[in-house]
Ligand SMILES: CCCCCCCCCCCCC/C=C/[C@@H](O)[C@H](CO)NC(=O)CCCCCCCCCCCCCCC
């Protein structure tokens with residue numbers, strides 16, 4: 306292990322006690338000098354030393370007199386200020402419950418100005434060595450997404466933190482659908498930025514994804530209409546400040562849909578590669594998908610929900626109940642190219658987590674800049690003899706490129722799907738009774754296995770195709786019985802592609818391994834979440850006020 310060189314070490318004052326503060330290249334640590342501090346009375350059996358990783362420091366700055374005056378009203382504090390008139394404040398990431406991050410502060414008081422300035426300068430020098438942090442961001446805000454709080458969320462919760470972290474921003478409040486996508490495709494001077502941020506829901510993310518991917522392919526002369534084209538990975542990372550109805554992409558990559566947490570992941574410069582499915586109809590490019598490509602049930606839910614946009618997030622629940630009651634099924638043929646053997650399977654209970662080994666395995670096929678190595682295209686990999694074909698009547702055909710975890714279904718549509726493994730989980734729900742389908746749906750909300758039904762099968766795939774059964778097609782006018790009885794709402798149904806209806810039903814889908822990167826790190830394991838009880842604030846672990854005098 307590399308020996309840590311101490312960069313600075315001083316006795317300073319924090320709150321009402323003297324502390325030994327040490328900074329090395331990776332950690333800022335402090336502990337009380339005298340035994341003035343009682344242990345935390347919470348459950349964490351608190352320790353007497355505190356530490357923050359340098360990569361999780363948001364900012365360090367000289368504490369302004371006003372801040373000190375506001376914080377120091379008591380007798381002790383006034384005395385502290387007399388003896389230690391200079392102070393600096395470190396803002397850092399604090400983990401709270403359920404994957405949420407907060408920005409906490411600790412203030413150290415110094416007896417002399419030079420020492421105070423040295424601490425600010427040396428700590429800032431260490432922060433400037435963190436080259437993965439964005440310095441300049443292009444931000445798109447959808448003022449009408451979700452509950453229409455996007456603009457307020459950005460201005461009140463996110464912008465102040467970006468300012469604190471010294472990130473420059475260009476903010477565009479969208480004026481119409483596709484504004485962000487069009488701007489990215491043609492106008493935006495992307496050389497100026499280290500990343501693009503969308504404030505909104507999955508639909509807004511999809512706009513940024515389409516804008517950035519199209520721009521990148523355009524710049525490299527790649528034709529998106531070619532289903533087998535080798536797409537060029539995007540160099541800019543995408544950040545999502547959740548302010549939509551579902552926020553499934555944010556939830557499944559960060560573990561929560563919380564704007565402050567997302568802003569902090571952007572500030573610390575996290576990077577999470579993500580697969581993107583390209584969807585074609587013959588040789589025409591239709592759309593990209595990162596979350597759910599759903600035919601049958603989810604396609605119908607989406608089509609119906611679009612009519613009730615005014616209802617906000619509740620539109621999905623209303624449409625869900627209506628679609629469930631109509632109990633439609635669709636006939637067709639699904640063909641798929643299975644994943645390689647060494648990437649797990651959709652029921653192996655291996656959840657995709659921060660630093661996921663299954664996704665890392667695939668990382669070896671792309672270098673740091675996303676160039677494809679020779680290893681990637683193995684001869685015969687796409688051999689037509691490897692394709693499987695299934696014909697049937699389906700209530701739902703879902704391709705989950707990632708878990709699709711969201712507040713509605715915290716484990717998601719495919720709980721063990723991976724963000725960056727180069728595969729999608731293809732879920733086929735055959736025609737079954739309403740009761741059986743209800744049981745299947747219910748399992749998305751509890752711990753039971755939603756794939757453990759005789760009418761459900763799930764495959765991990767690199768590519769798939771769908772062909773509807775055309776000879777069965779009838780127009781609505783030709784139906785002798787009402788659609789609900791025949792099981793057809795529209796003859797063909799439709800695909801929902803990350804919340805957009807596709808214009809075609811016969812589609813070819815190919816997973817593009819790690820085409821984009823997000824400002825995220827995947828969902829952290831519980832132990833990664835835990836931290837020491839550091840604190841000017843309530844104790845992170847036991848959620849109690851620390852017992853300082
Ligand atoms: C008995 C309760 C069962 C609850 C079952 C919940 C399963 C929920 C699974 C959610 C998966 C969401 C995947 C998200 C995809 C997004 O990228 C995309 C854009 O936002 N949304 C859609 O494609 C639009 C998809 C819309 C998803 C909303 C589904 C709401 C279903 C409500 C079902 C009610 C059944 C009631 C039976 C009496």
Ligand SMILES: Nc1ncnc2c1ncn2[C@@H]1O[C@H](COP(=O)(O)OP(=O)(O)OP(=O)(O)O)[C@@H](O)[C@H]1O
Pocket residue numbers: 446447448449450451452478479480481482483484504505506507508509510512548549550551552553804
């Ligand atoms: N200024 C705007 N006016 C109207 N529509 C917009 C505007 N800006 C963006 N949009 C469109 O609004 C759609 C929905 O936006 P968004 O995803 O932010 O919210 P949502 O639909 O409520 O959330 P979710 O996609 O998570 O269900 C997007 O597809 C986007 O194209």
Ligand SMILES: [Ca+2]
Pocket residue numbers: 580705706707722723724725726727728729
């Ligand atoms: Ca995947």
